[in-house]
Amino acid sequence: MLLVVLLALTALVSGCNTPALYQDDIYNPPVYWGRHVVKPGETLYSIAWRYGRDYRELGSANGIKPPWHLKAGQVLRLDLRGTVTSGRQTKAVASKAPPTRTARAPAPTAKSAPKPTVTRAPDKAAPLASQNQTVARVNWRWPHVGTVIAGYSSSGKVNKGIDIAGKAGDAVRAAASGNVVYAGNGLLGYGNLIIVNHNEHYLSAYAHNRKILVQEGEDVKAGQVIAELGSSGAERPMLHFEIRKNGNPVDPAHYLPRR
Structure with missing residues (x-):
């Protein structure tokens, strides 16, 4: 030992x-x-x-x-800790804020410009705020129609997602629109695996596929067939499906629509 x-x-x-x-x-x-x-x-x-x-x-x-x-x-x-910032939001705020300040500065000398400028500023700010508030929203759908044979569990016999029964060759569909950031079999225990990035916060994974039908870097739409269900890395044909928020596994049942 x-x-x-x-x-x-x-x-x-x-x-x-x-x-x-x-x-x-x-x-x-x-x-x-x-x-x-x-x-x-x-x-x-x-x-x-x-x-x-x-x-x-x-x-x-x-x-x-x-x-x-x-x-x-x-x-x-791995012994270092980094920071997580919203790149898109930071850029958006940086590009929108200065024009608002400069538009107000010449107000005392410009007679015709102040009113249009004042009314436009809120219009520009409103869509930005709305966009930032909805950046984490994802319209989830079931990746397969089969029965759930194992639910999410973070204790006991741990399961970082859900297992869905099916037949070899069944269609595996993207649970939401996004971009394929991994397609391969390099993670032990997952078999042929696909990871899709949906936005700054959410990723989803589809494991044990028989055949991967998409490539890394490819954009996919919700409901698009991305793989054939299989048993790679598993004892029986099934789909292992995960959702991760900011890198942490979460229960897909809290995100998927009720059947």
């Missing part, structure tokens, strides 16, 4: 990926120790998914900026 522990510590120090984190049947809170060596085919999204981290936070911790490109052999430190 002592030898096993020493070998594990040696592997960590020598730069190997942080061990004991790839098993899907073990619940792992966010990992903030060790480091990860990027392998061919891995993306920041899939790596963050593996370690229970928000991809933006992990990228920030390692000085990586959008569009989050990685290279094989690149080392990501």
Whole structure:
């Protein structure tokens, strides 16, 4: 036993990926120790998914900026903590705020301009506020019509999502519109996996597929067929479906419409 522990510590120090984190049947809170060596085919999204981290936070911790490109052999430190900011909102506020201030400044000298400027400022601000408030809203739909055979659980026999029964070859559909940020089989326990980014907060995953029908970087629409249901990485044909908010697994039953 002592030898096993020493070998594990040696592997960590020598730069190997942080061990004991790839098993899907073990619940792992966010990992903030060790480091990860990027392998061919891995993306920041899939790596963050593996370690229970928000991809933006992990990228920030390692000085990586959008569009989050990685290279094989690149080392990501997991013992660092990054920050998460809303890039789109920050840019929007920066571009809209200055015109409002400059429009008010010349008011005493301009006789014809003040009224139109004053009335336009609220009109511009209102859509921005509305957009910021709805940025996290996603119109979810069921990715498959089968029966749920295992629900979400964060204790006991942990399940980070739900398992839906089906037949091999059944259509697996995108639960919401978004962009495919991972399509592969590099995460142990998930088989052929697809991860879709829906907005700054939400990701969804579709595991155990027989065949992946989309590619990384592809935009998909809600209800679009993205894979064929299968049993890769599972004992029976089924779809394992997850939703993660800011990197954390959440119960899909709280988001999917009632049947």
